[in-house]
Every structure is written in structure tokens, then in C-alpha cells.
Amino acid sequence: MTPEGPGWRRMLALFVLVMVYLCVGAAIFSHIEGDPEIERRLQLEAFLRNFLGNHSCVQHEDLISVLREVDQEFTFALNTLRNTTVYTQWDFIGAFSFVVTVVTTIGYGNLAPKTYSGKVALAVYALLGIPITLIMLNYLGQLLTRLSTRVNKCKLCSAKPLVNKLLNMVLIVALGLTMLFILPALAFSYIEDWTVLEALYYCFVTLSTIGFGDYIAAMSENRLGHRGAGDLYRIVTYVWILFGLAYLSLLINYISNVFIKKAEEMERLTKEKLEAEVSRLQQELSKTGKSVYKTAANVKSSVKGKMWEAPSGNGIEQETGNVTLLRISQLSES
Structure with a gap:
């Protein structure tokens, strides 16, 4: 019984795809948002230095304390400065x-x-x-x-x-x-x-x-x-x-199912192509093996069917085609 669900190979491929996608996204947003953030921070730095320069009565440490407290309840701090109801x-x-x-x-x-x-x-x-x-x-x-x-x-x-x-x-x-x-x-x-x-x-x-x-x-x-x-x-x-x-989860699930079906279809087509190629190679090897076996059998039967008669002599070498036979006969007694 084969286990259900995706295998380790598919999971590894999906993990690599997600990591590549995350790295591409990080590069895109780093390029888009990096320089504007530096520009905003430089403007904020200039504003704070200008504020401290124009308000010499405000101590540096006091301003830090104010900003730290405001950061906790920014909206409430704005409403307080606007004299709105708490x-x-x-x-x-x-x-x-x-x-x-x-x-x-x-x-x-x-x-x-x-x-x-x-x-x-x-x-x-x-x-x-x-x-x-x-x-x-x-x-x-x-x-x-x-x-x-x-x-x-x-x-x-x-x-x-x-x-x-x-x-x-x-x-x-x-x-x-x-x-x-x-x-x-x-x-x-x-x-x-x-x-x-x-x-x-x-x-x-x-x-x-x-x-x-x-x-x-x-x-x-x-x-x-x-x-x-x-x-x-x-x-x-x-x-x-x-x-x-x-609605959006339904739409995302639909897009996910489309990607999954496409991936499964590509996997199935790739598997079928590999199986077809392996089957073709097996058929070629089978044909080649049969041809070699048939050729060897023909050569063997041809060699066995040939009869070579040696003329008079003690050791005479006779060639027929590509096969060389050496036949030694004994001299009959006179």
C-alpha cells in the first residue's frame, strides 16, 4: 500500500521553490523600500536637530523620554494635544x-x-x-x-x-x-x-x-x-x-488547486515520457540482442556444417572464408 500525500522529493522541491520566491520578494522590496526609508529617516533626523536648535530650553534627554512615552499611546497623545476627551x-x-x-x-x-x-x-x-x-x-x-x-x-x-x-x-x-x-x-x-x-x-x-x-x-x-x-x-x-x-480564501484555494493540478500534470507527463523512453530503449536492446543472437547462431551452424578435407600431407592448413582450420592427419603405413 502506497502512503498518501506528497513525498519527500515533492516536499523538498516545493520548499526550494518557496525559499527562492521569498528571496526574490526580499530583493524586490529591499530595492523598492530601502532608499525611501533612508530618505525619511534623514528628514526626521534633520527635523529633530532643527527642533532642538530652535528650542534650546528642551533637553535632549527630556525629548527622548517624551518620544518613548508617546510611542506607547500615539493616538491618545495626539488627542491629548488636541484637547479632546479622554x-x-x-x-x-x-x-x-x-x-x-x-x-x-x-x-x-x-x-x-x-x-x-x-x-x-x-x-x-x-x-x-x-x-x-x-x-x-x-x-x-x-x-x-x-x-x-x-x-x-x-x-x-x-x-x-x-x-x-x-x-x-x-x-x-x-x-x-x-x-x-x-x-x-x-x-x-x-x-x-x-x-x-x-x-x-x-x-x-x-x-x-x-x-x-x-x-x-x-x-x-x-x-x-x-x-x-x-x-x-x-x-x-x-x-x-x-x-x-x-471569498478570498476560496479564490486562493482555487489558484492553489490550479497550480497543484498543473504540477501534477507536468509530473505525470514527465513520468510518461520517461517510461516511454525506457520502453523504447528496452525494445531496441531486445531487437539488438535478438539480432546478435541470430547472427551468432548462423555463424555457429555455418561453422558446424562445413566439412574440410585435407589433401595428402602431415599438417596442412586450409582456409575457407574467414575461418582457418588446421587438420593433422596421420600417414598411413605402406
């Missing part, structure tokens, strides 16, 4: 947004437990919540698959089945991208005051569970930041995340 991010809606990012493994990083009891509770909560959420997303993905199957049965072009299948696939992808990317991106662009490109970037980073946290929707700083509409906006946003995760 509020907590850990109200029910804020905590709801936090647990959604936990169980979906998005993890923006903008909100994290600071107490030891909160960190322990997070570990226990995530161990239970992540599997349950994955099961729910799996079921939701199956429902979306059924819906896409029904759409795939539409006869937009009944005369040509291949064209009809292609049109149905385009319709499914277009509907998904429109409902879960384009329309939400337009809404985020208006409410969060982002560009459309930034909103699309946020949609992909969120639904792919990458979750950098550089752009976060449904926070307090937006056009619906007040109570009521802002809370409803947060809930709708995280419901969108759940449906979007199911």
Missing part, C-alpha cells in the same frame, strides 16, 4: 473589533492587551476562537461555492459551451471583486479620507490576513467617528471582513 479603546465596540482581528488572525497590532491577565486570556481565547472561526469560514466558503456553481450554470452563450464557461467564470470573479473589494474600497475612501488605491490596499491586506496595521478602518478618526453611526460602521466593517475572508 476615552478608552476597550469599550464593547473596540473590544469587539479586537477579538475579530484575533479569531481571524488578522492582528493589526493597533490594539493589544497590556496586562498579564489580558495576555493569558488572549492565549486561551485564541486557541478556542481561531478553530471555531475557521470552521465557520469554511462553511461560508462552501455556501459561496454553491452560489458560484449556480452562477456557473447560467447560459449566457448557449451556442458555445467553452465561451459560456469562460463568461460565467468572469461573471463570478467580477461579482466577487465588486461586492467585496471595489464597493468597500469606495466606501472606505470616502469615510476614512483615503485614496482609492490606499483603500484597495487596505482591503487586500485585511482580507488576506496579512494585517500590517498601517491602515485600519472603523477607528475613531473618520467621518463617522461619533456614536451611533460610528458603531454601526464598525459592525458592518467586521461583517464585511468575515465574508471577504471566505
Whole structure:
């Protein structure tokens, strides 16, 4: 019985492919982001030196202490400087947004437990919540698959089945991208005051569970930041995340299956070519062996069938073709 699943050779090949892909990605982003980062840091360095030069009353160590404290609660520090009301991010809606990012493994990083009891509770909560959420997303993905199957049965072009299948696939992808990317991106662009490109970037980073946290929707700083509409906006946003995760995981699984099928097909074709080549070589060797055996048998029978008669003499050498025989006869007594 052959073991199921990929073998070590396929796993090693896949590991090498992933490592090469990661190295290529690292080289690309290092080239794109490296110089702009150095430029930003040089500008920040010039700004800080200029600030200290223009504000000689501010001590260097005091500024370091201020920046260290601000780094812990940057948003709150901005609100404090703006004389806004002190509020907590850990109200029910804020905590709801936090647990959604936990169980979906998005993890923006903008909100994290600071107490030891909160960190322990997070570990226990995530161990239970992540599997349950994955099961729910799996079921939701199956429902979306059924819906896409029904759409795939539409006869937009009944005369040509291949064209009809292609049109149905385009319709499914277009509907998904429109409902879960384009329309939400337009809404985020208006409410969060982002560009459309930034909103699309946020949609992909969120639904792919990458979750950098550089752009976060449904926070307090937006056009619906007040109570009521802002809370409803947060809930709708995280419901969108759940449906979007199911759709994007379905799309990623489809792309993965296409790659797997292509790899298996290439492996099968390569195996068939090798087997055909080995079979051809075996046939050639068999033919060659039979020919050699037949030639040897003909030579052997030819040698055995020949009779050579020696003329008078004690030792006479006689040649017939390429075969030389030496026959020694005894002299008869007179």
C-alpha cells in the first residue's frame, strides 16, 4: 500500500521553490523600500536637530523620554494635544473589533492587551476562537461555492459551451471583486479620507490576513467617528471582513488547486515520457540482442556444417572464408 500525500522529493522541491520566491520578494522590496526609508529617516533626523536648535530650553534627554512615552499611546497623545476627551479603546465596540482581528488572525497590532491577565486570556481565547472561526469560514466558503456553481450554470452563450464557461467564470470573479473589494474600497475612501488605491490596499491586506496595521478602518478618526453611526460602521466593517475572508480564501484555494493540478500534470507527463523512453530503449536492446543472437547462431551452424578435407600431407592448413582450420592427419603405413 502506497502512503498518501506528497513525498519527500515533492516536499523538498516545493520548499526550494518557496525559499527562492521569498528571496526574490526580499530583493524586490529591499530595492523598492530601502532608499525611501533612508530618505525619511534623514528628514526626521534633520527635523529633530532643527527642533532642538530652535528650542534650546528642551533637553535632549527630556525629548527622548517624551518620544518613548508617546510611542506607547500615539493616538491618545495626539488627542491629548488636541484637547479632546479622554476615552478608552476597550469599550464593547473596540473590544469587539479586537477579538475579530484575533479569531481571524488578522492582528493589526493597533490594539493589544497590556496586562498579564489580558495576555493569558488572549492565549486561551485564541486557541478556542481561531478553530471555531475557521470552521465557520469554511462553511461560508462552501455556501459561496454553491452560489458560484449556480452562477456557473447560467447560459449566457448557449451556442458555445467553452465561451459560456469562460463568461460565467468572469461573471463570478467580477461579482466577487465588486461586492467585496471595489464597493468597500469606495466606501472606505470616502469615510476614512483615503485614496482609492490606499483603500484597495487596505482591503487586500485585511482580507488576506496579512494585517500590517498601517491602515485600519472603523477607528475613531473618520467621518463617522461619533456614536451611533460610528458603531454601526464598525459592525458592518467586521461583517464585511468575515465574508471577504471566505471569498478570498476560496479564490486562493482555487489558484492553489490550479497550480497543484498543473504540477501534477507536468509530473505525470514527465513520468510518461520517461517510461516511454525506457520502453523504447528496452525494445531496441531486445531487437539488438535478438539480432546478435541470430547472427551468432548462423555463424555457429555455418561453422558446424562445413566439412574440410585435407589433401595428402602431415599438417596442412586450409582456409575457407574467414575461418582457418588446421587438420593433422596421420600417414598411413605402406
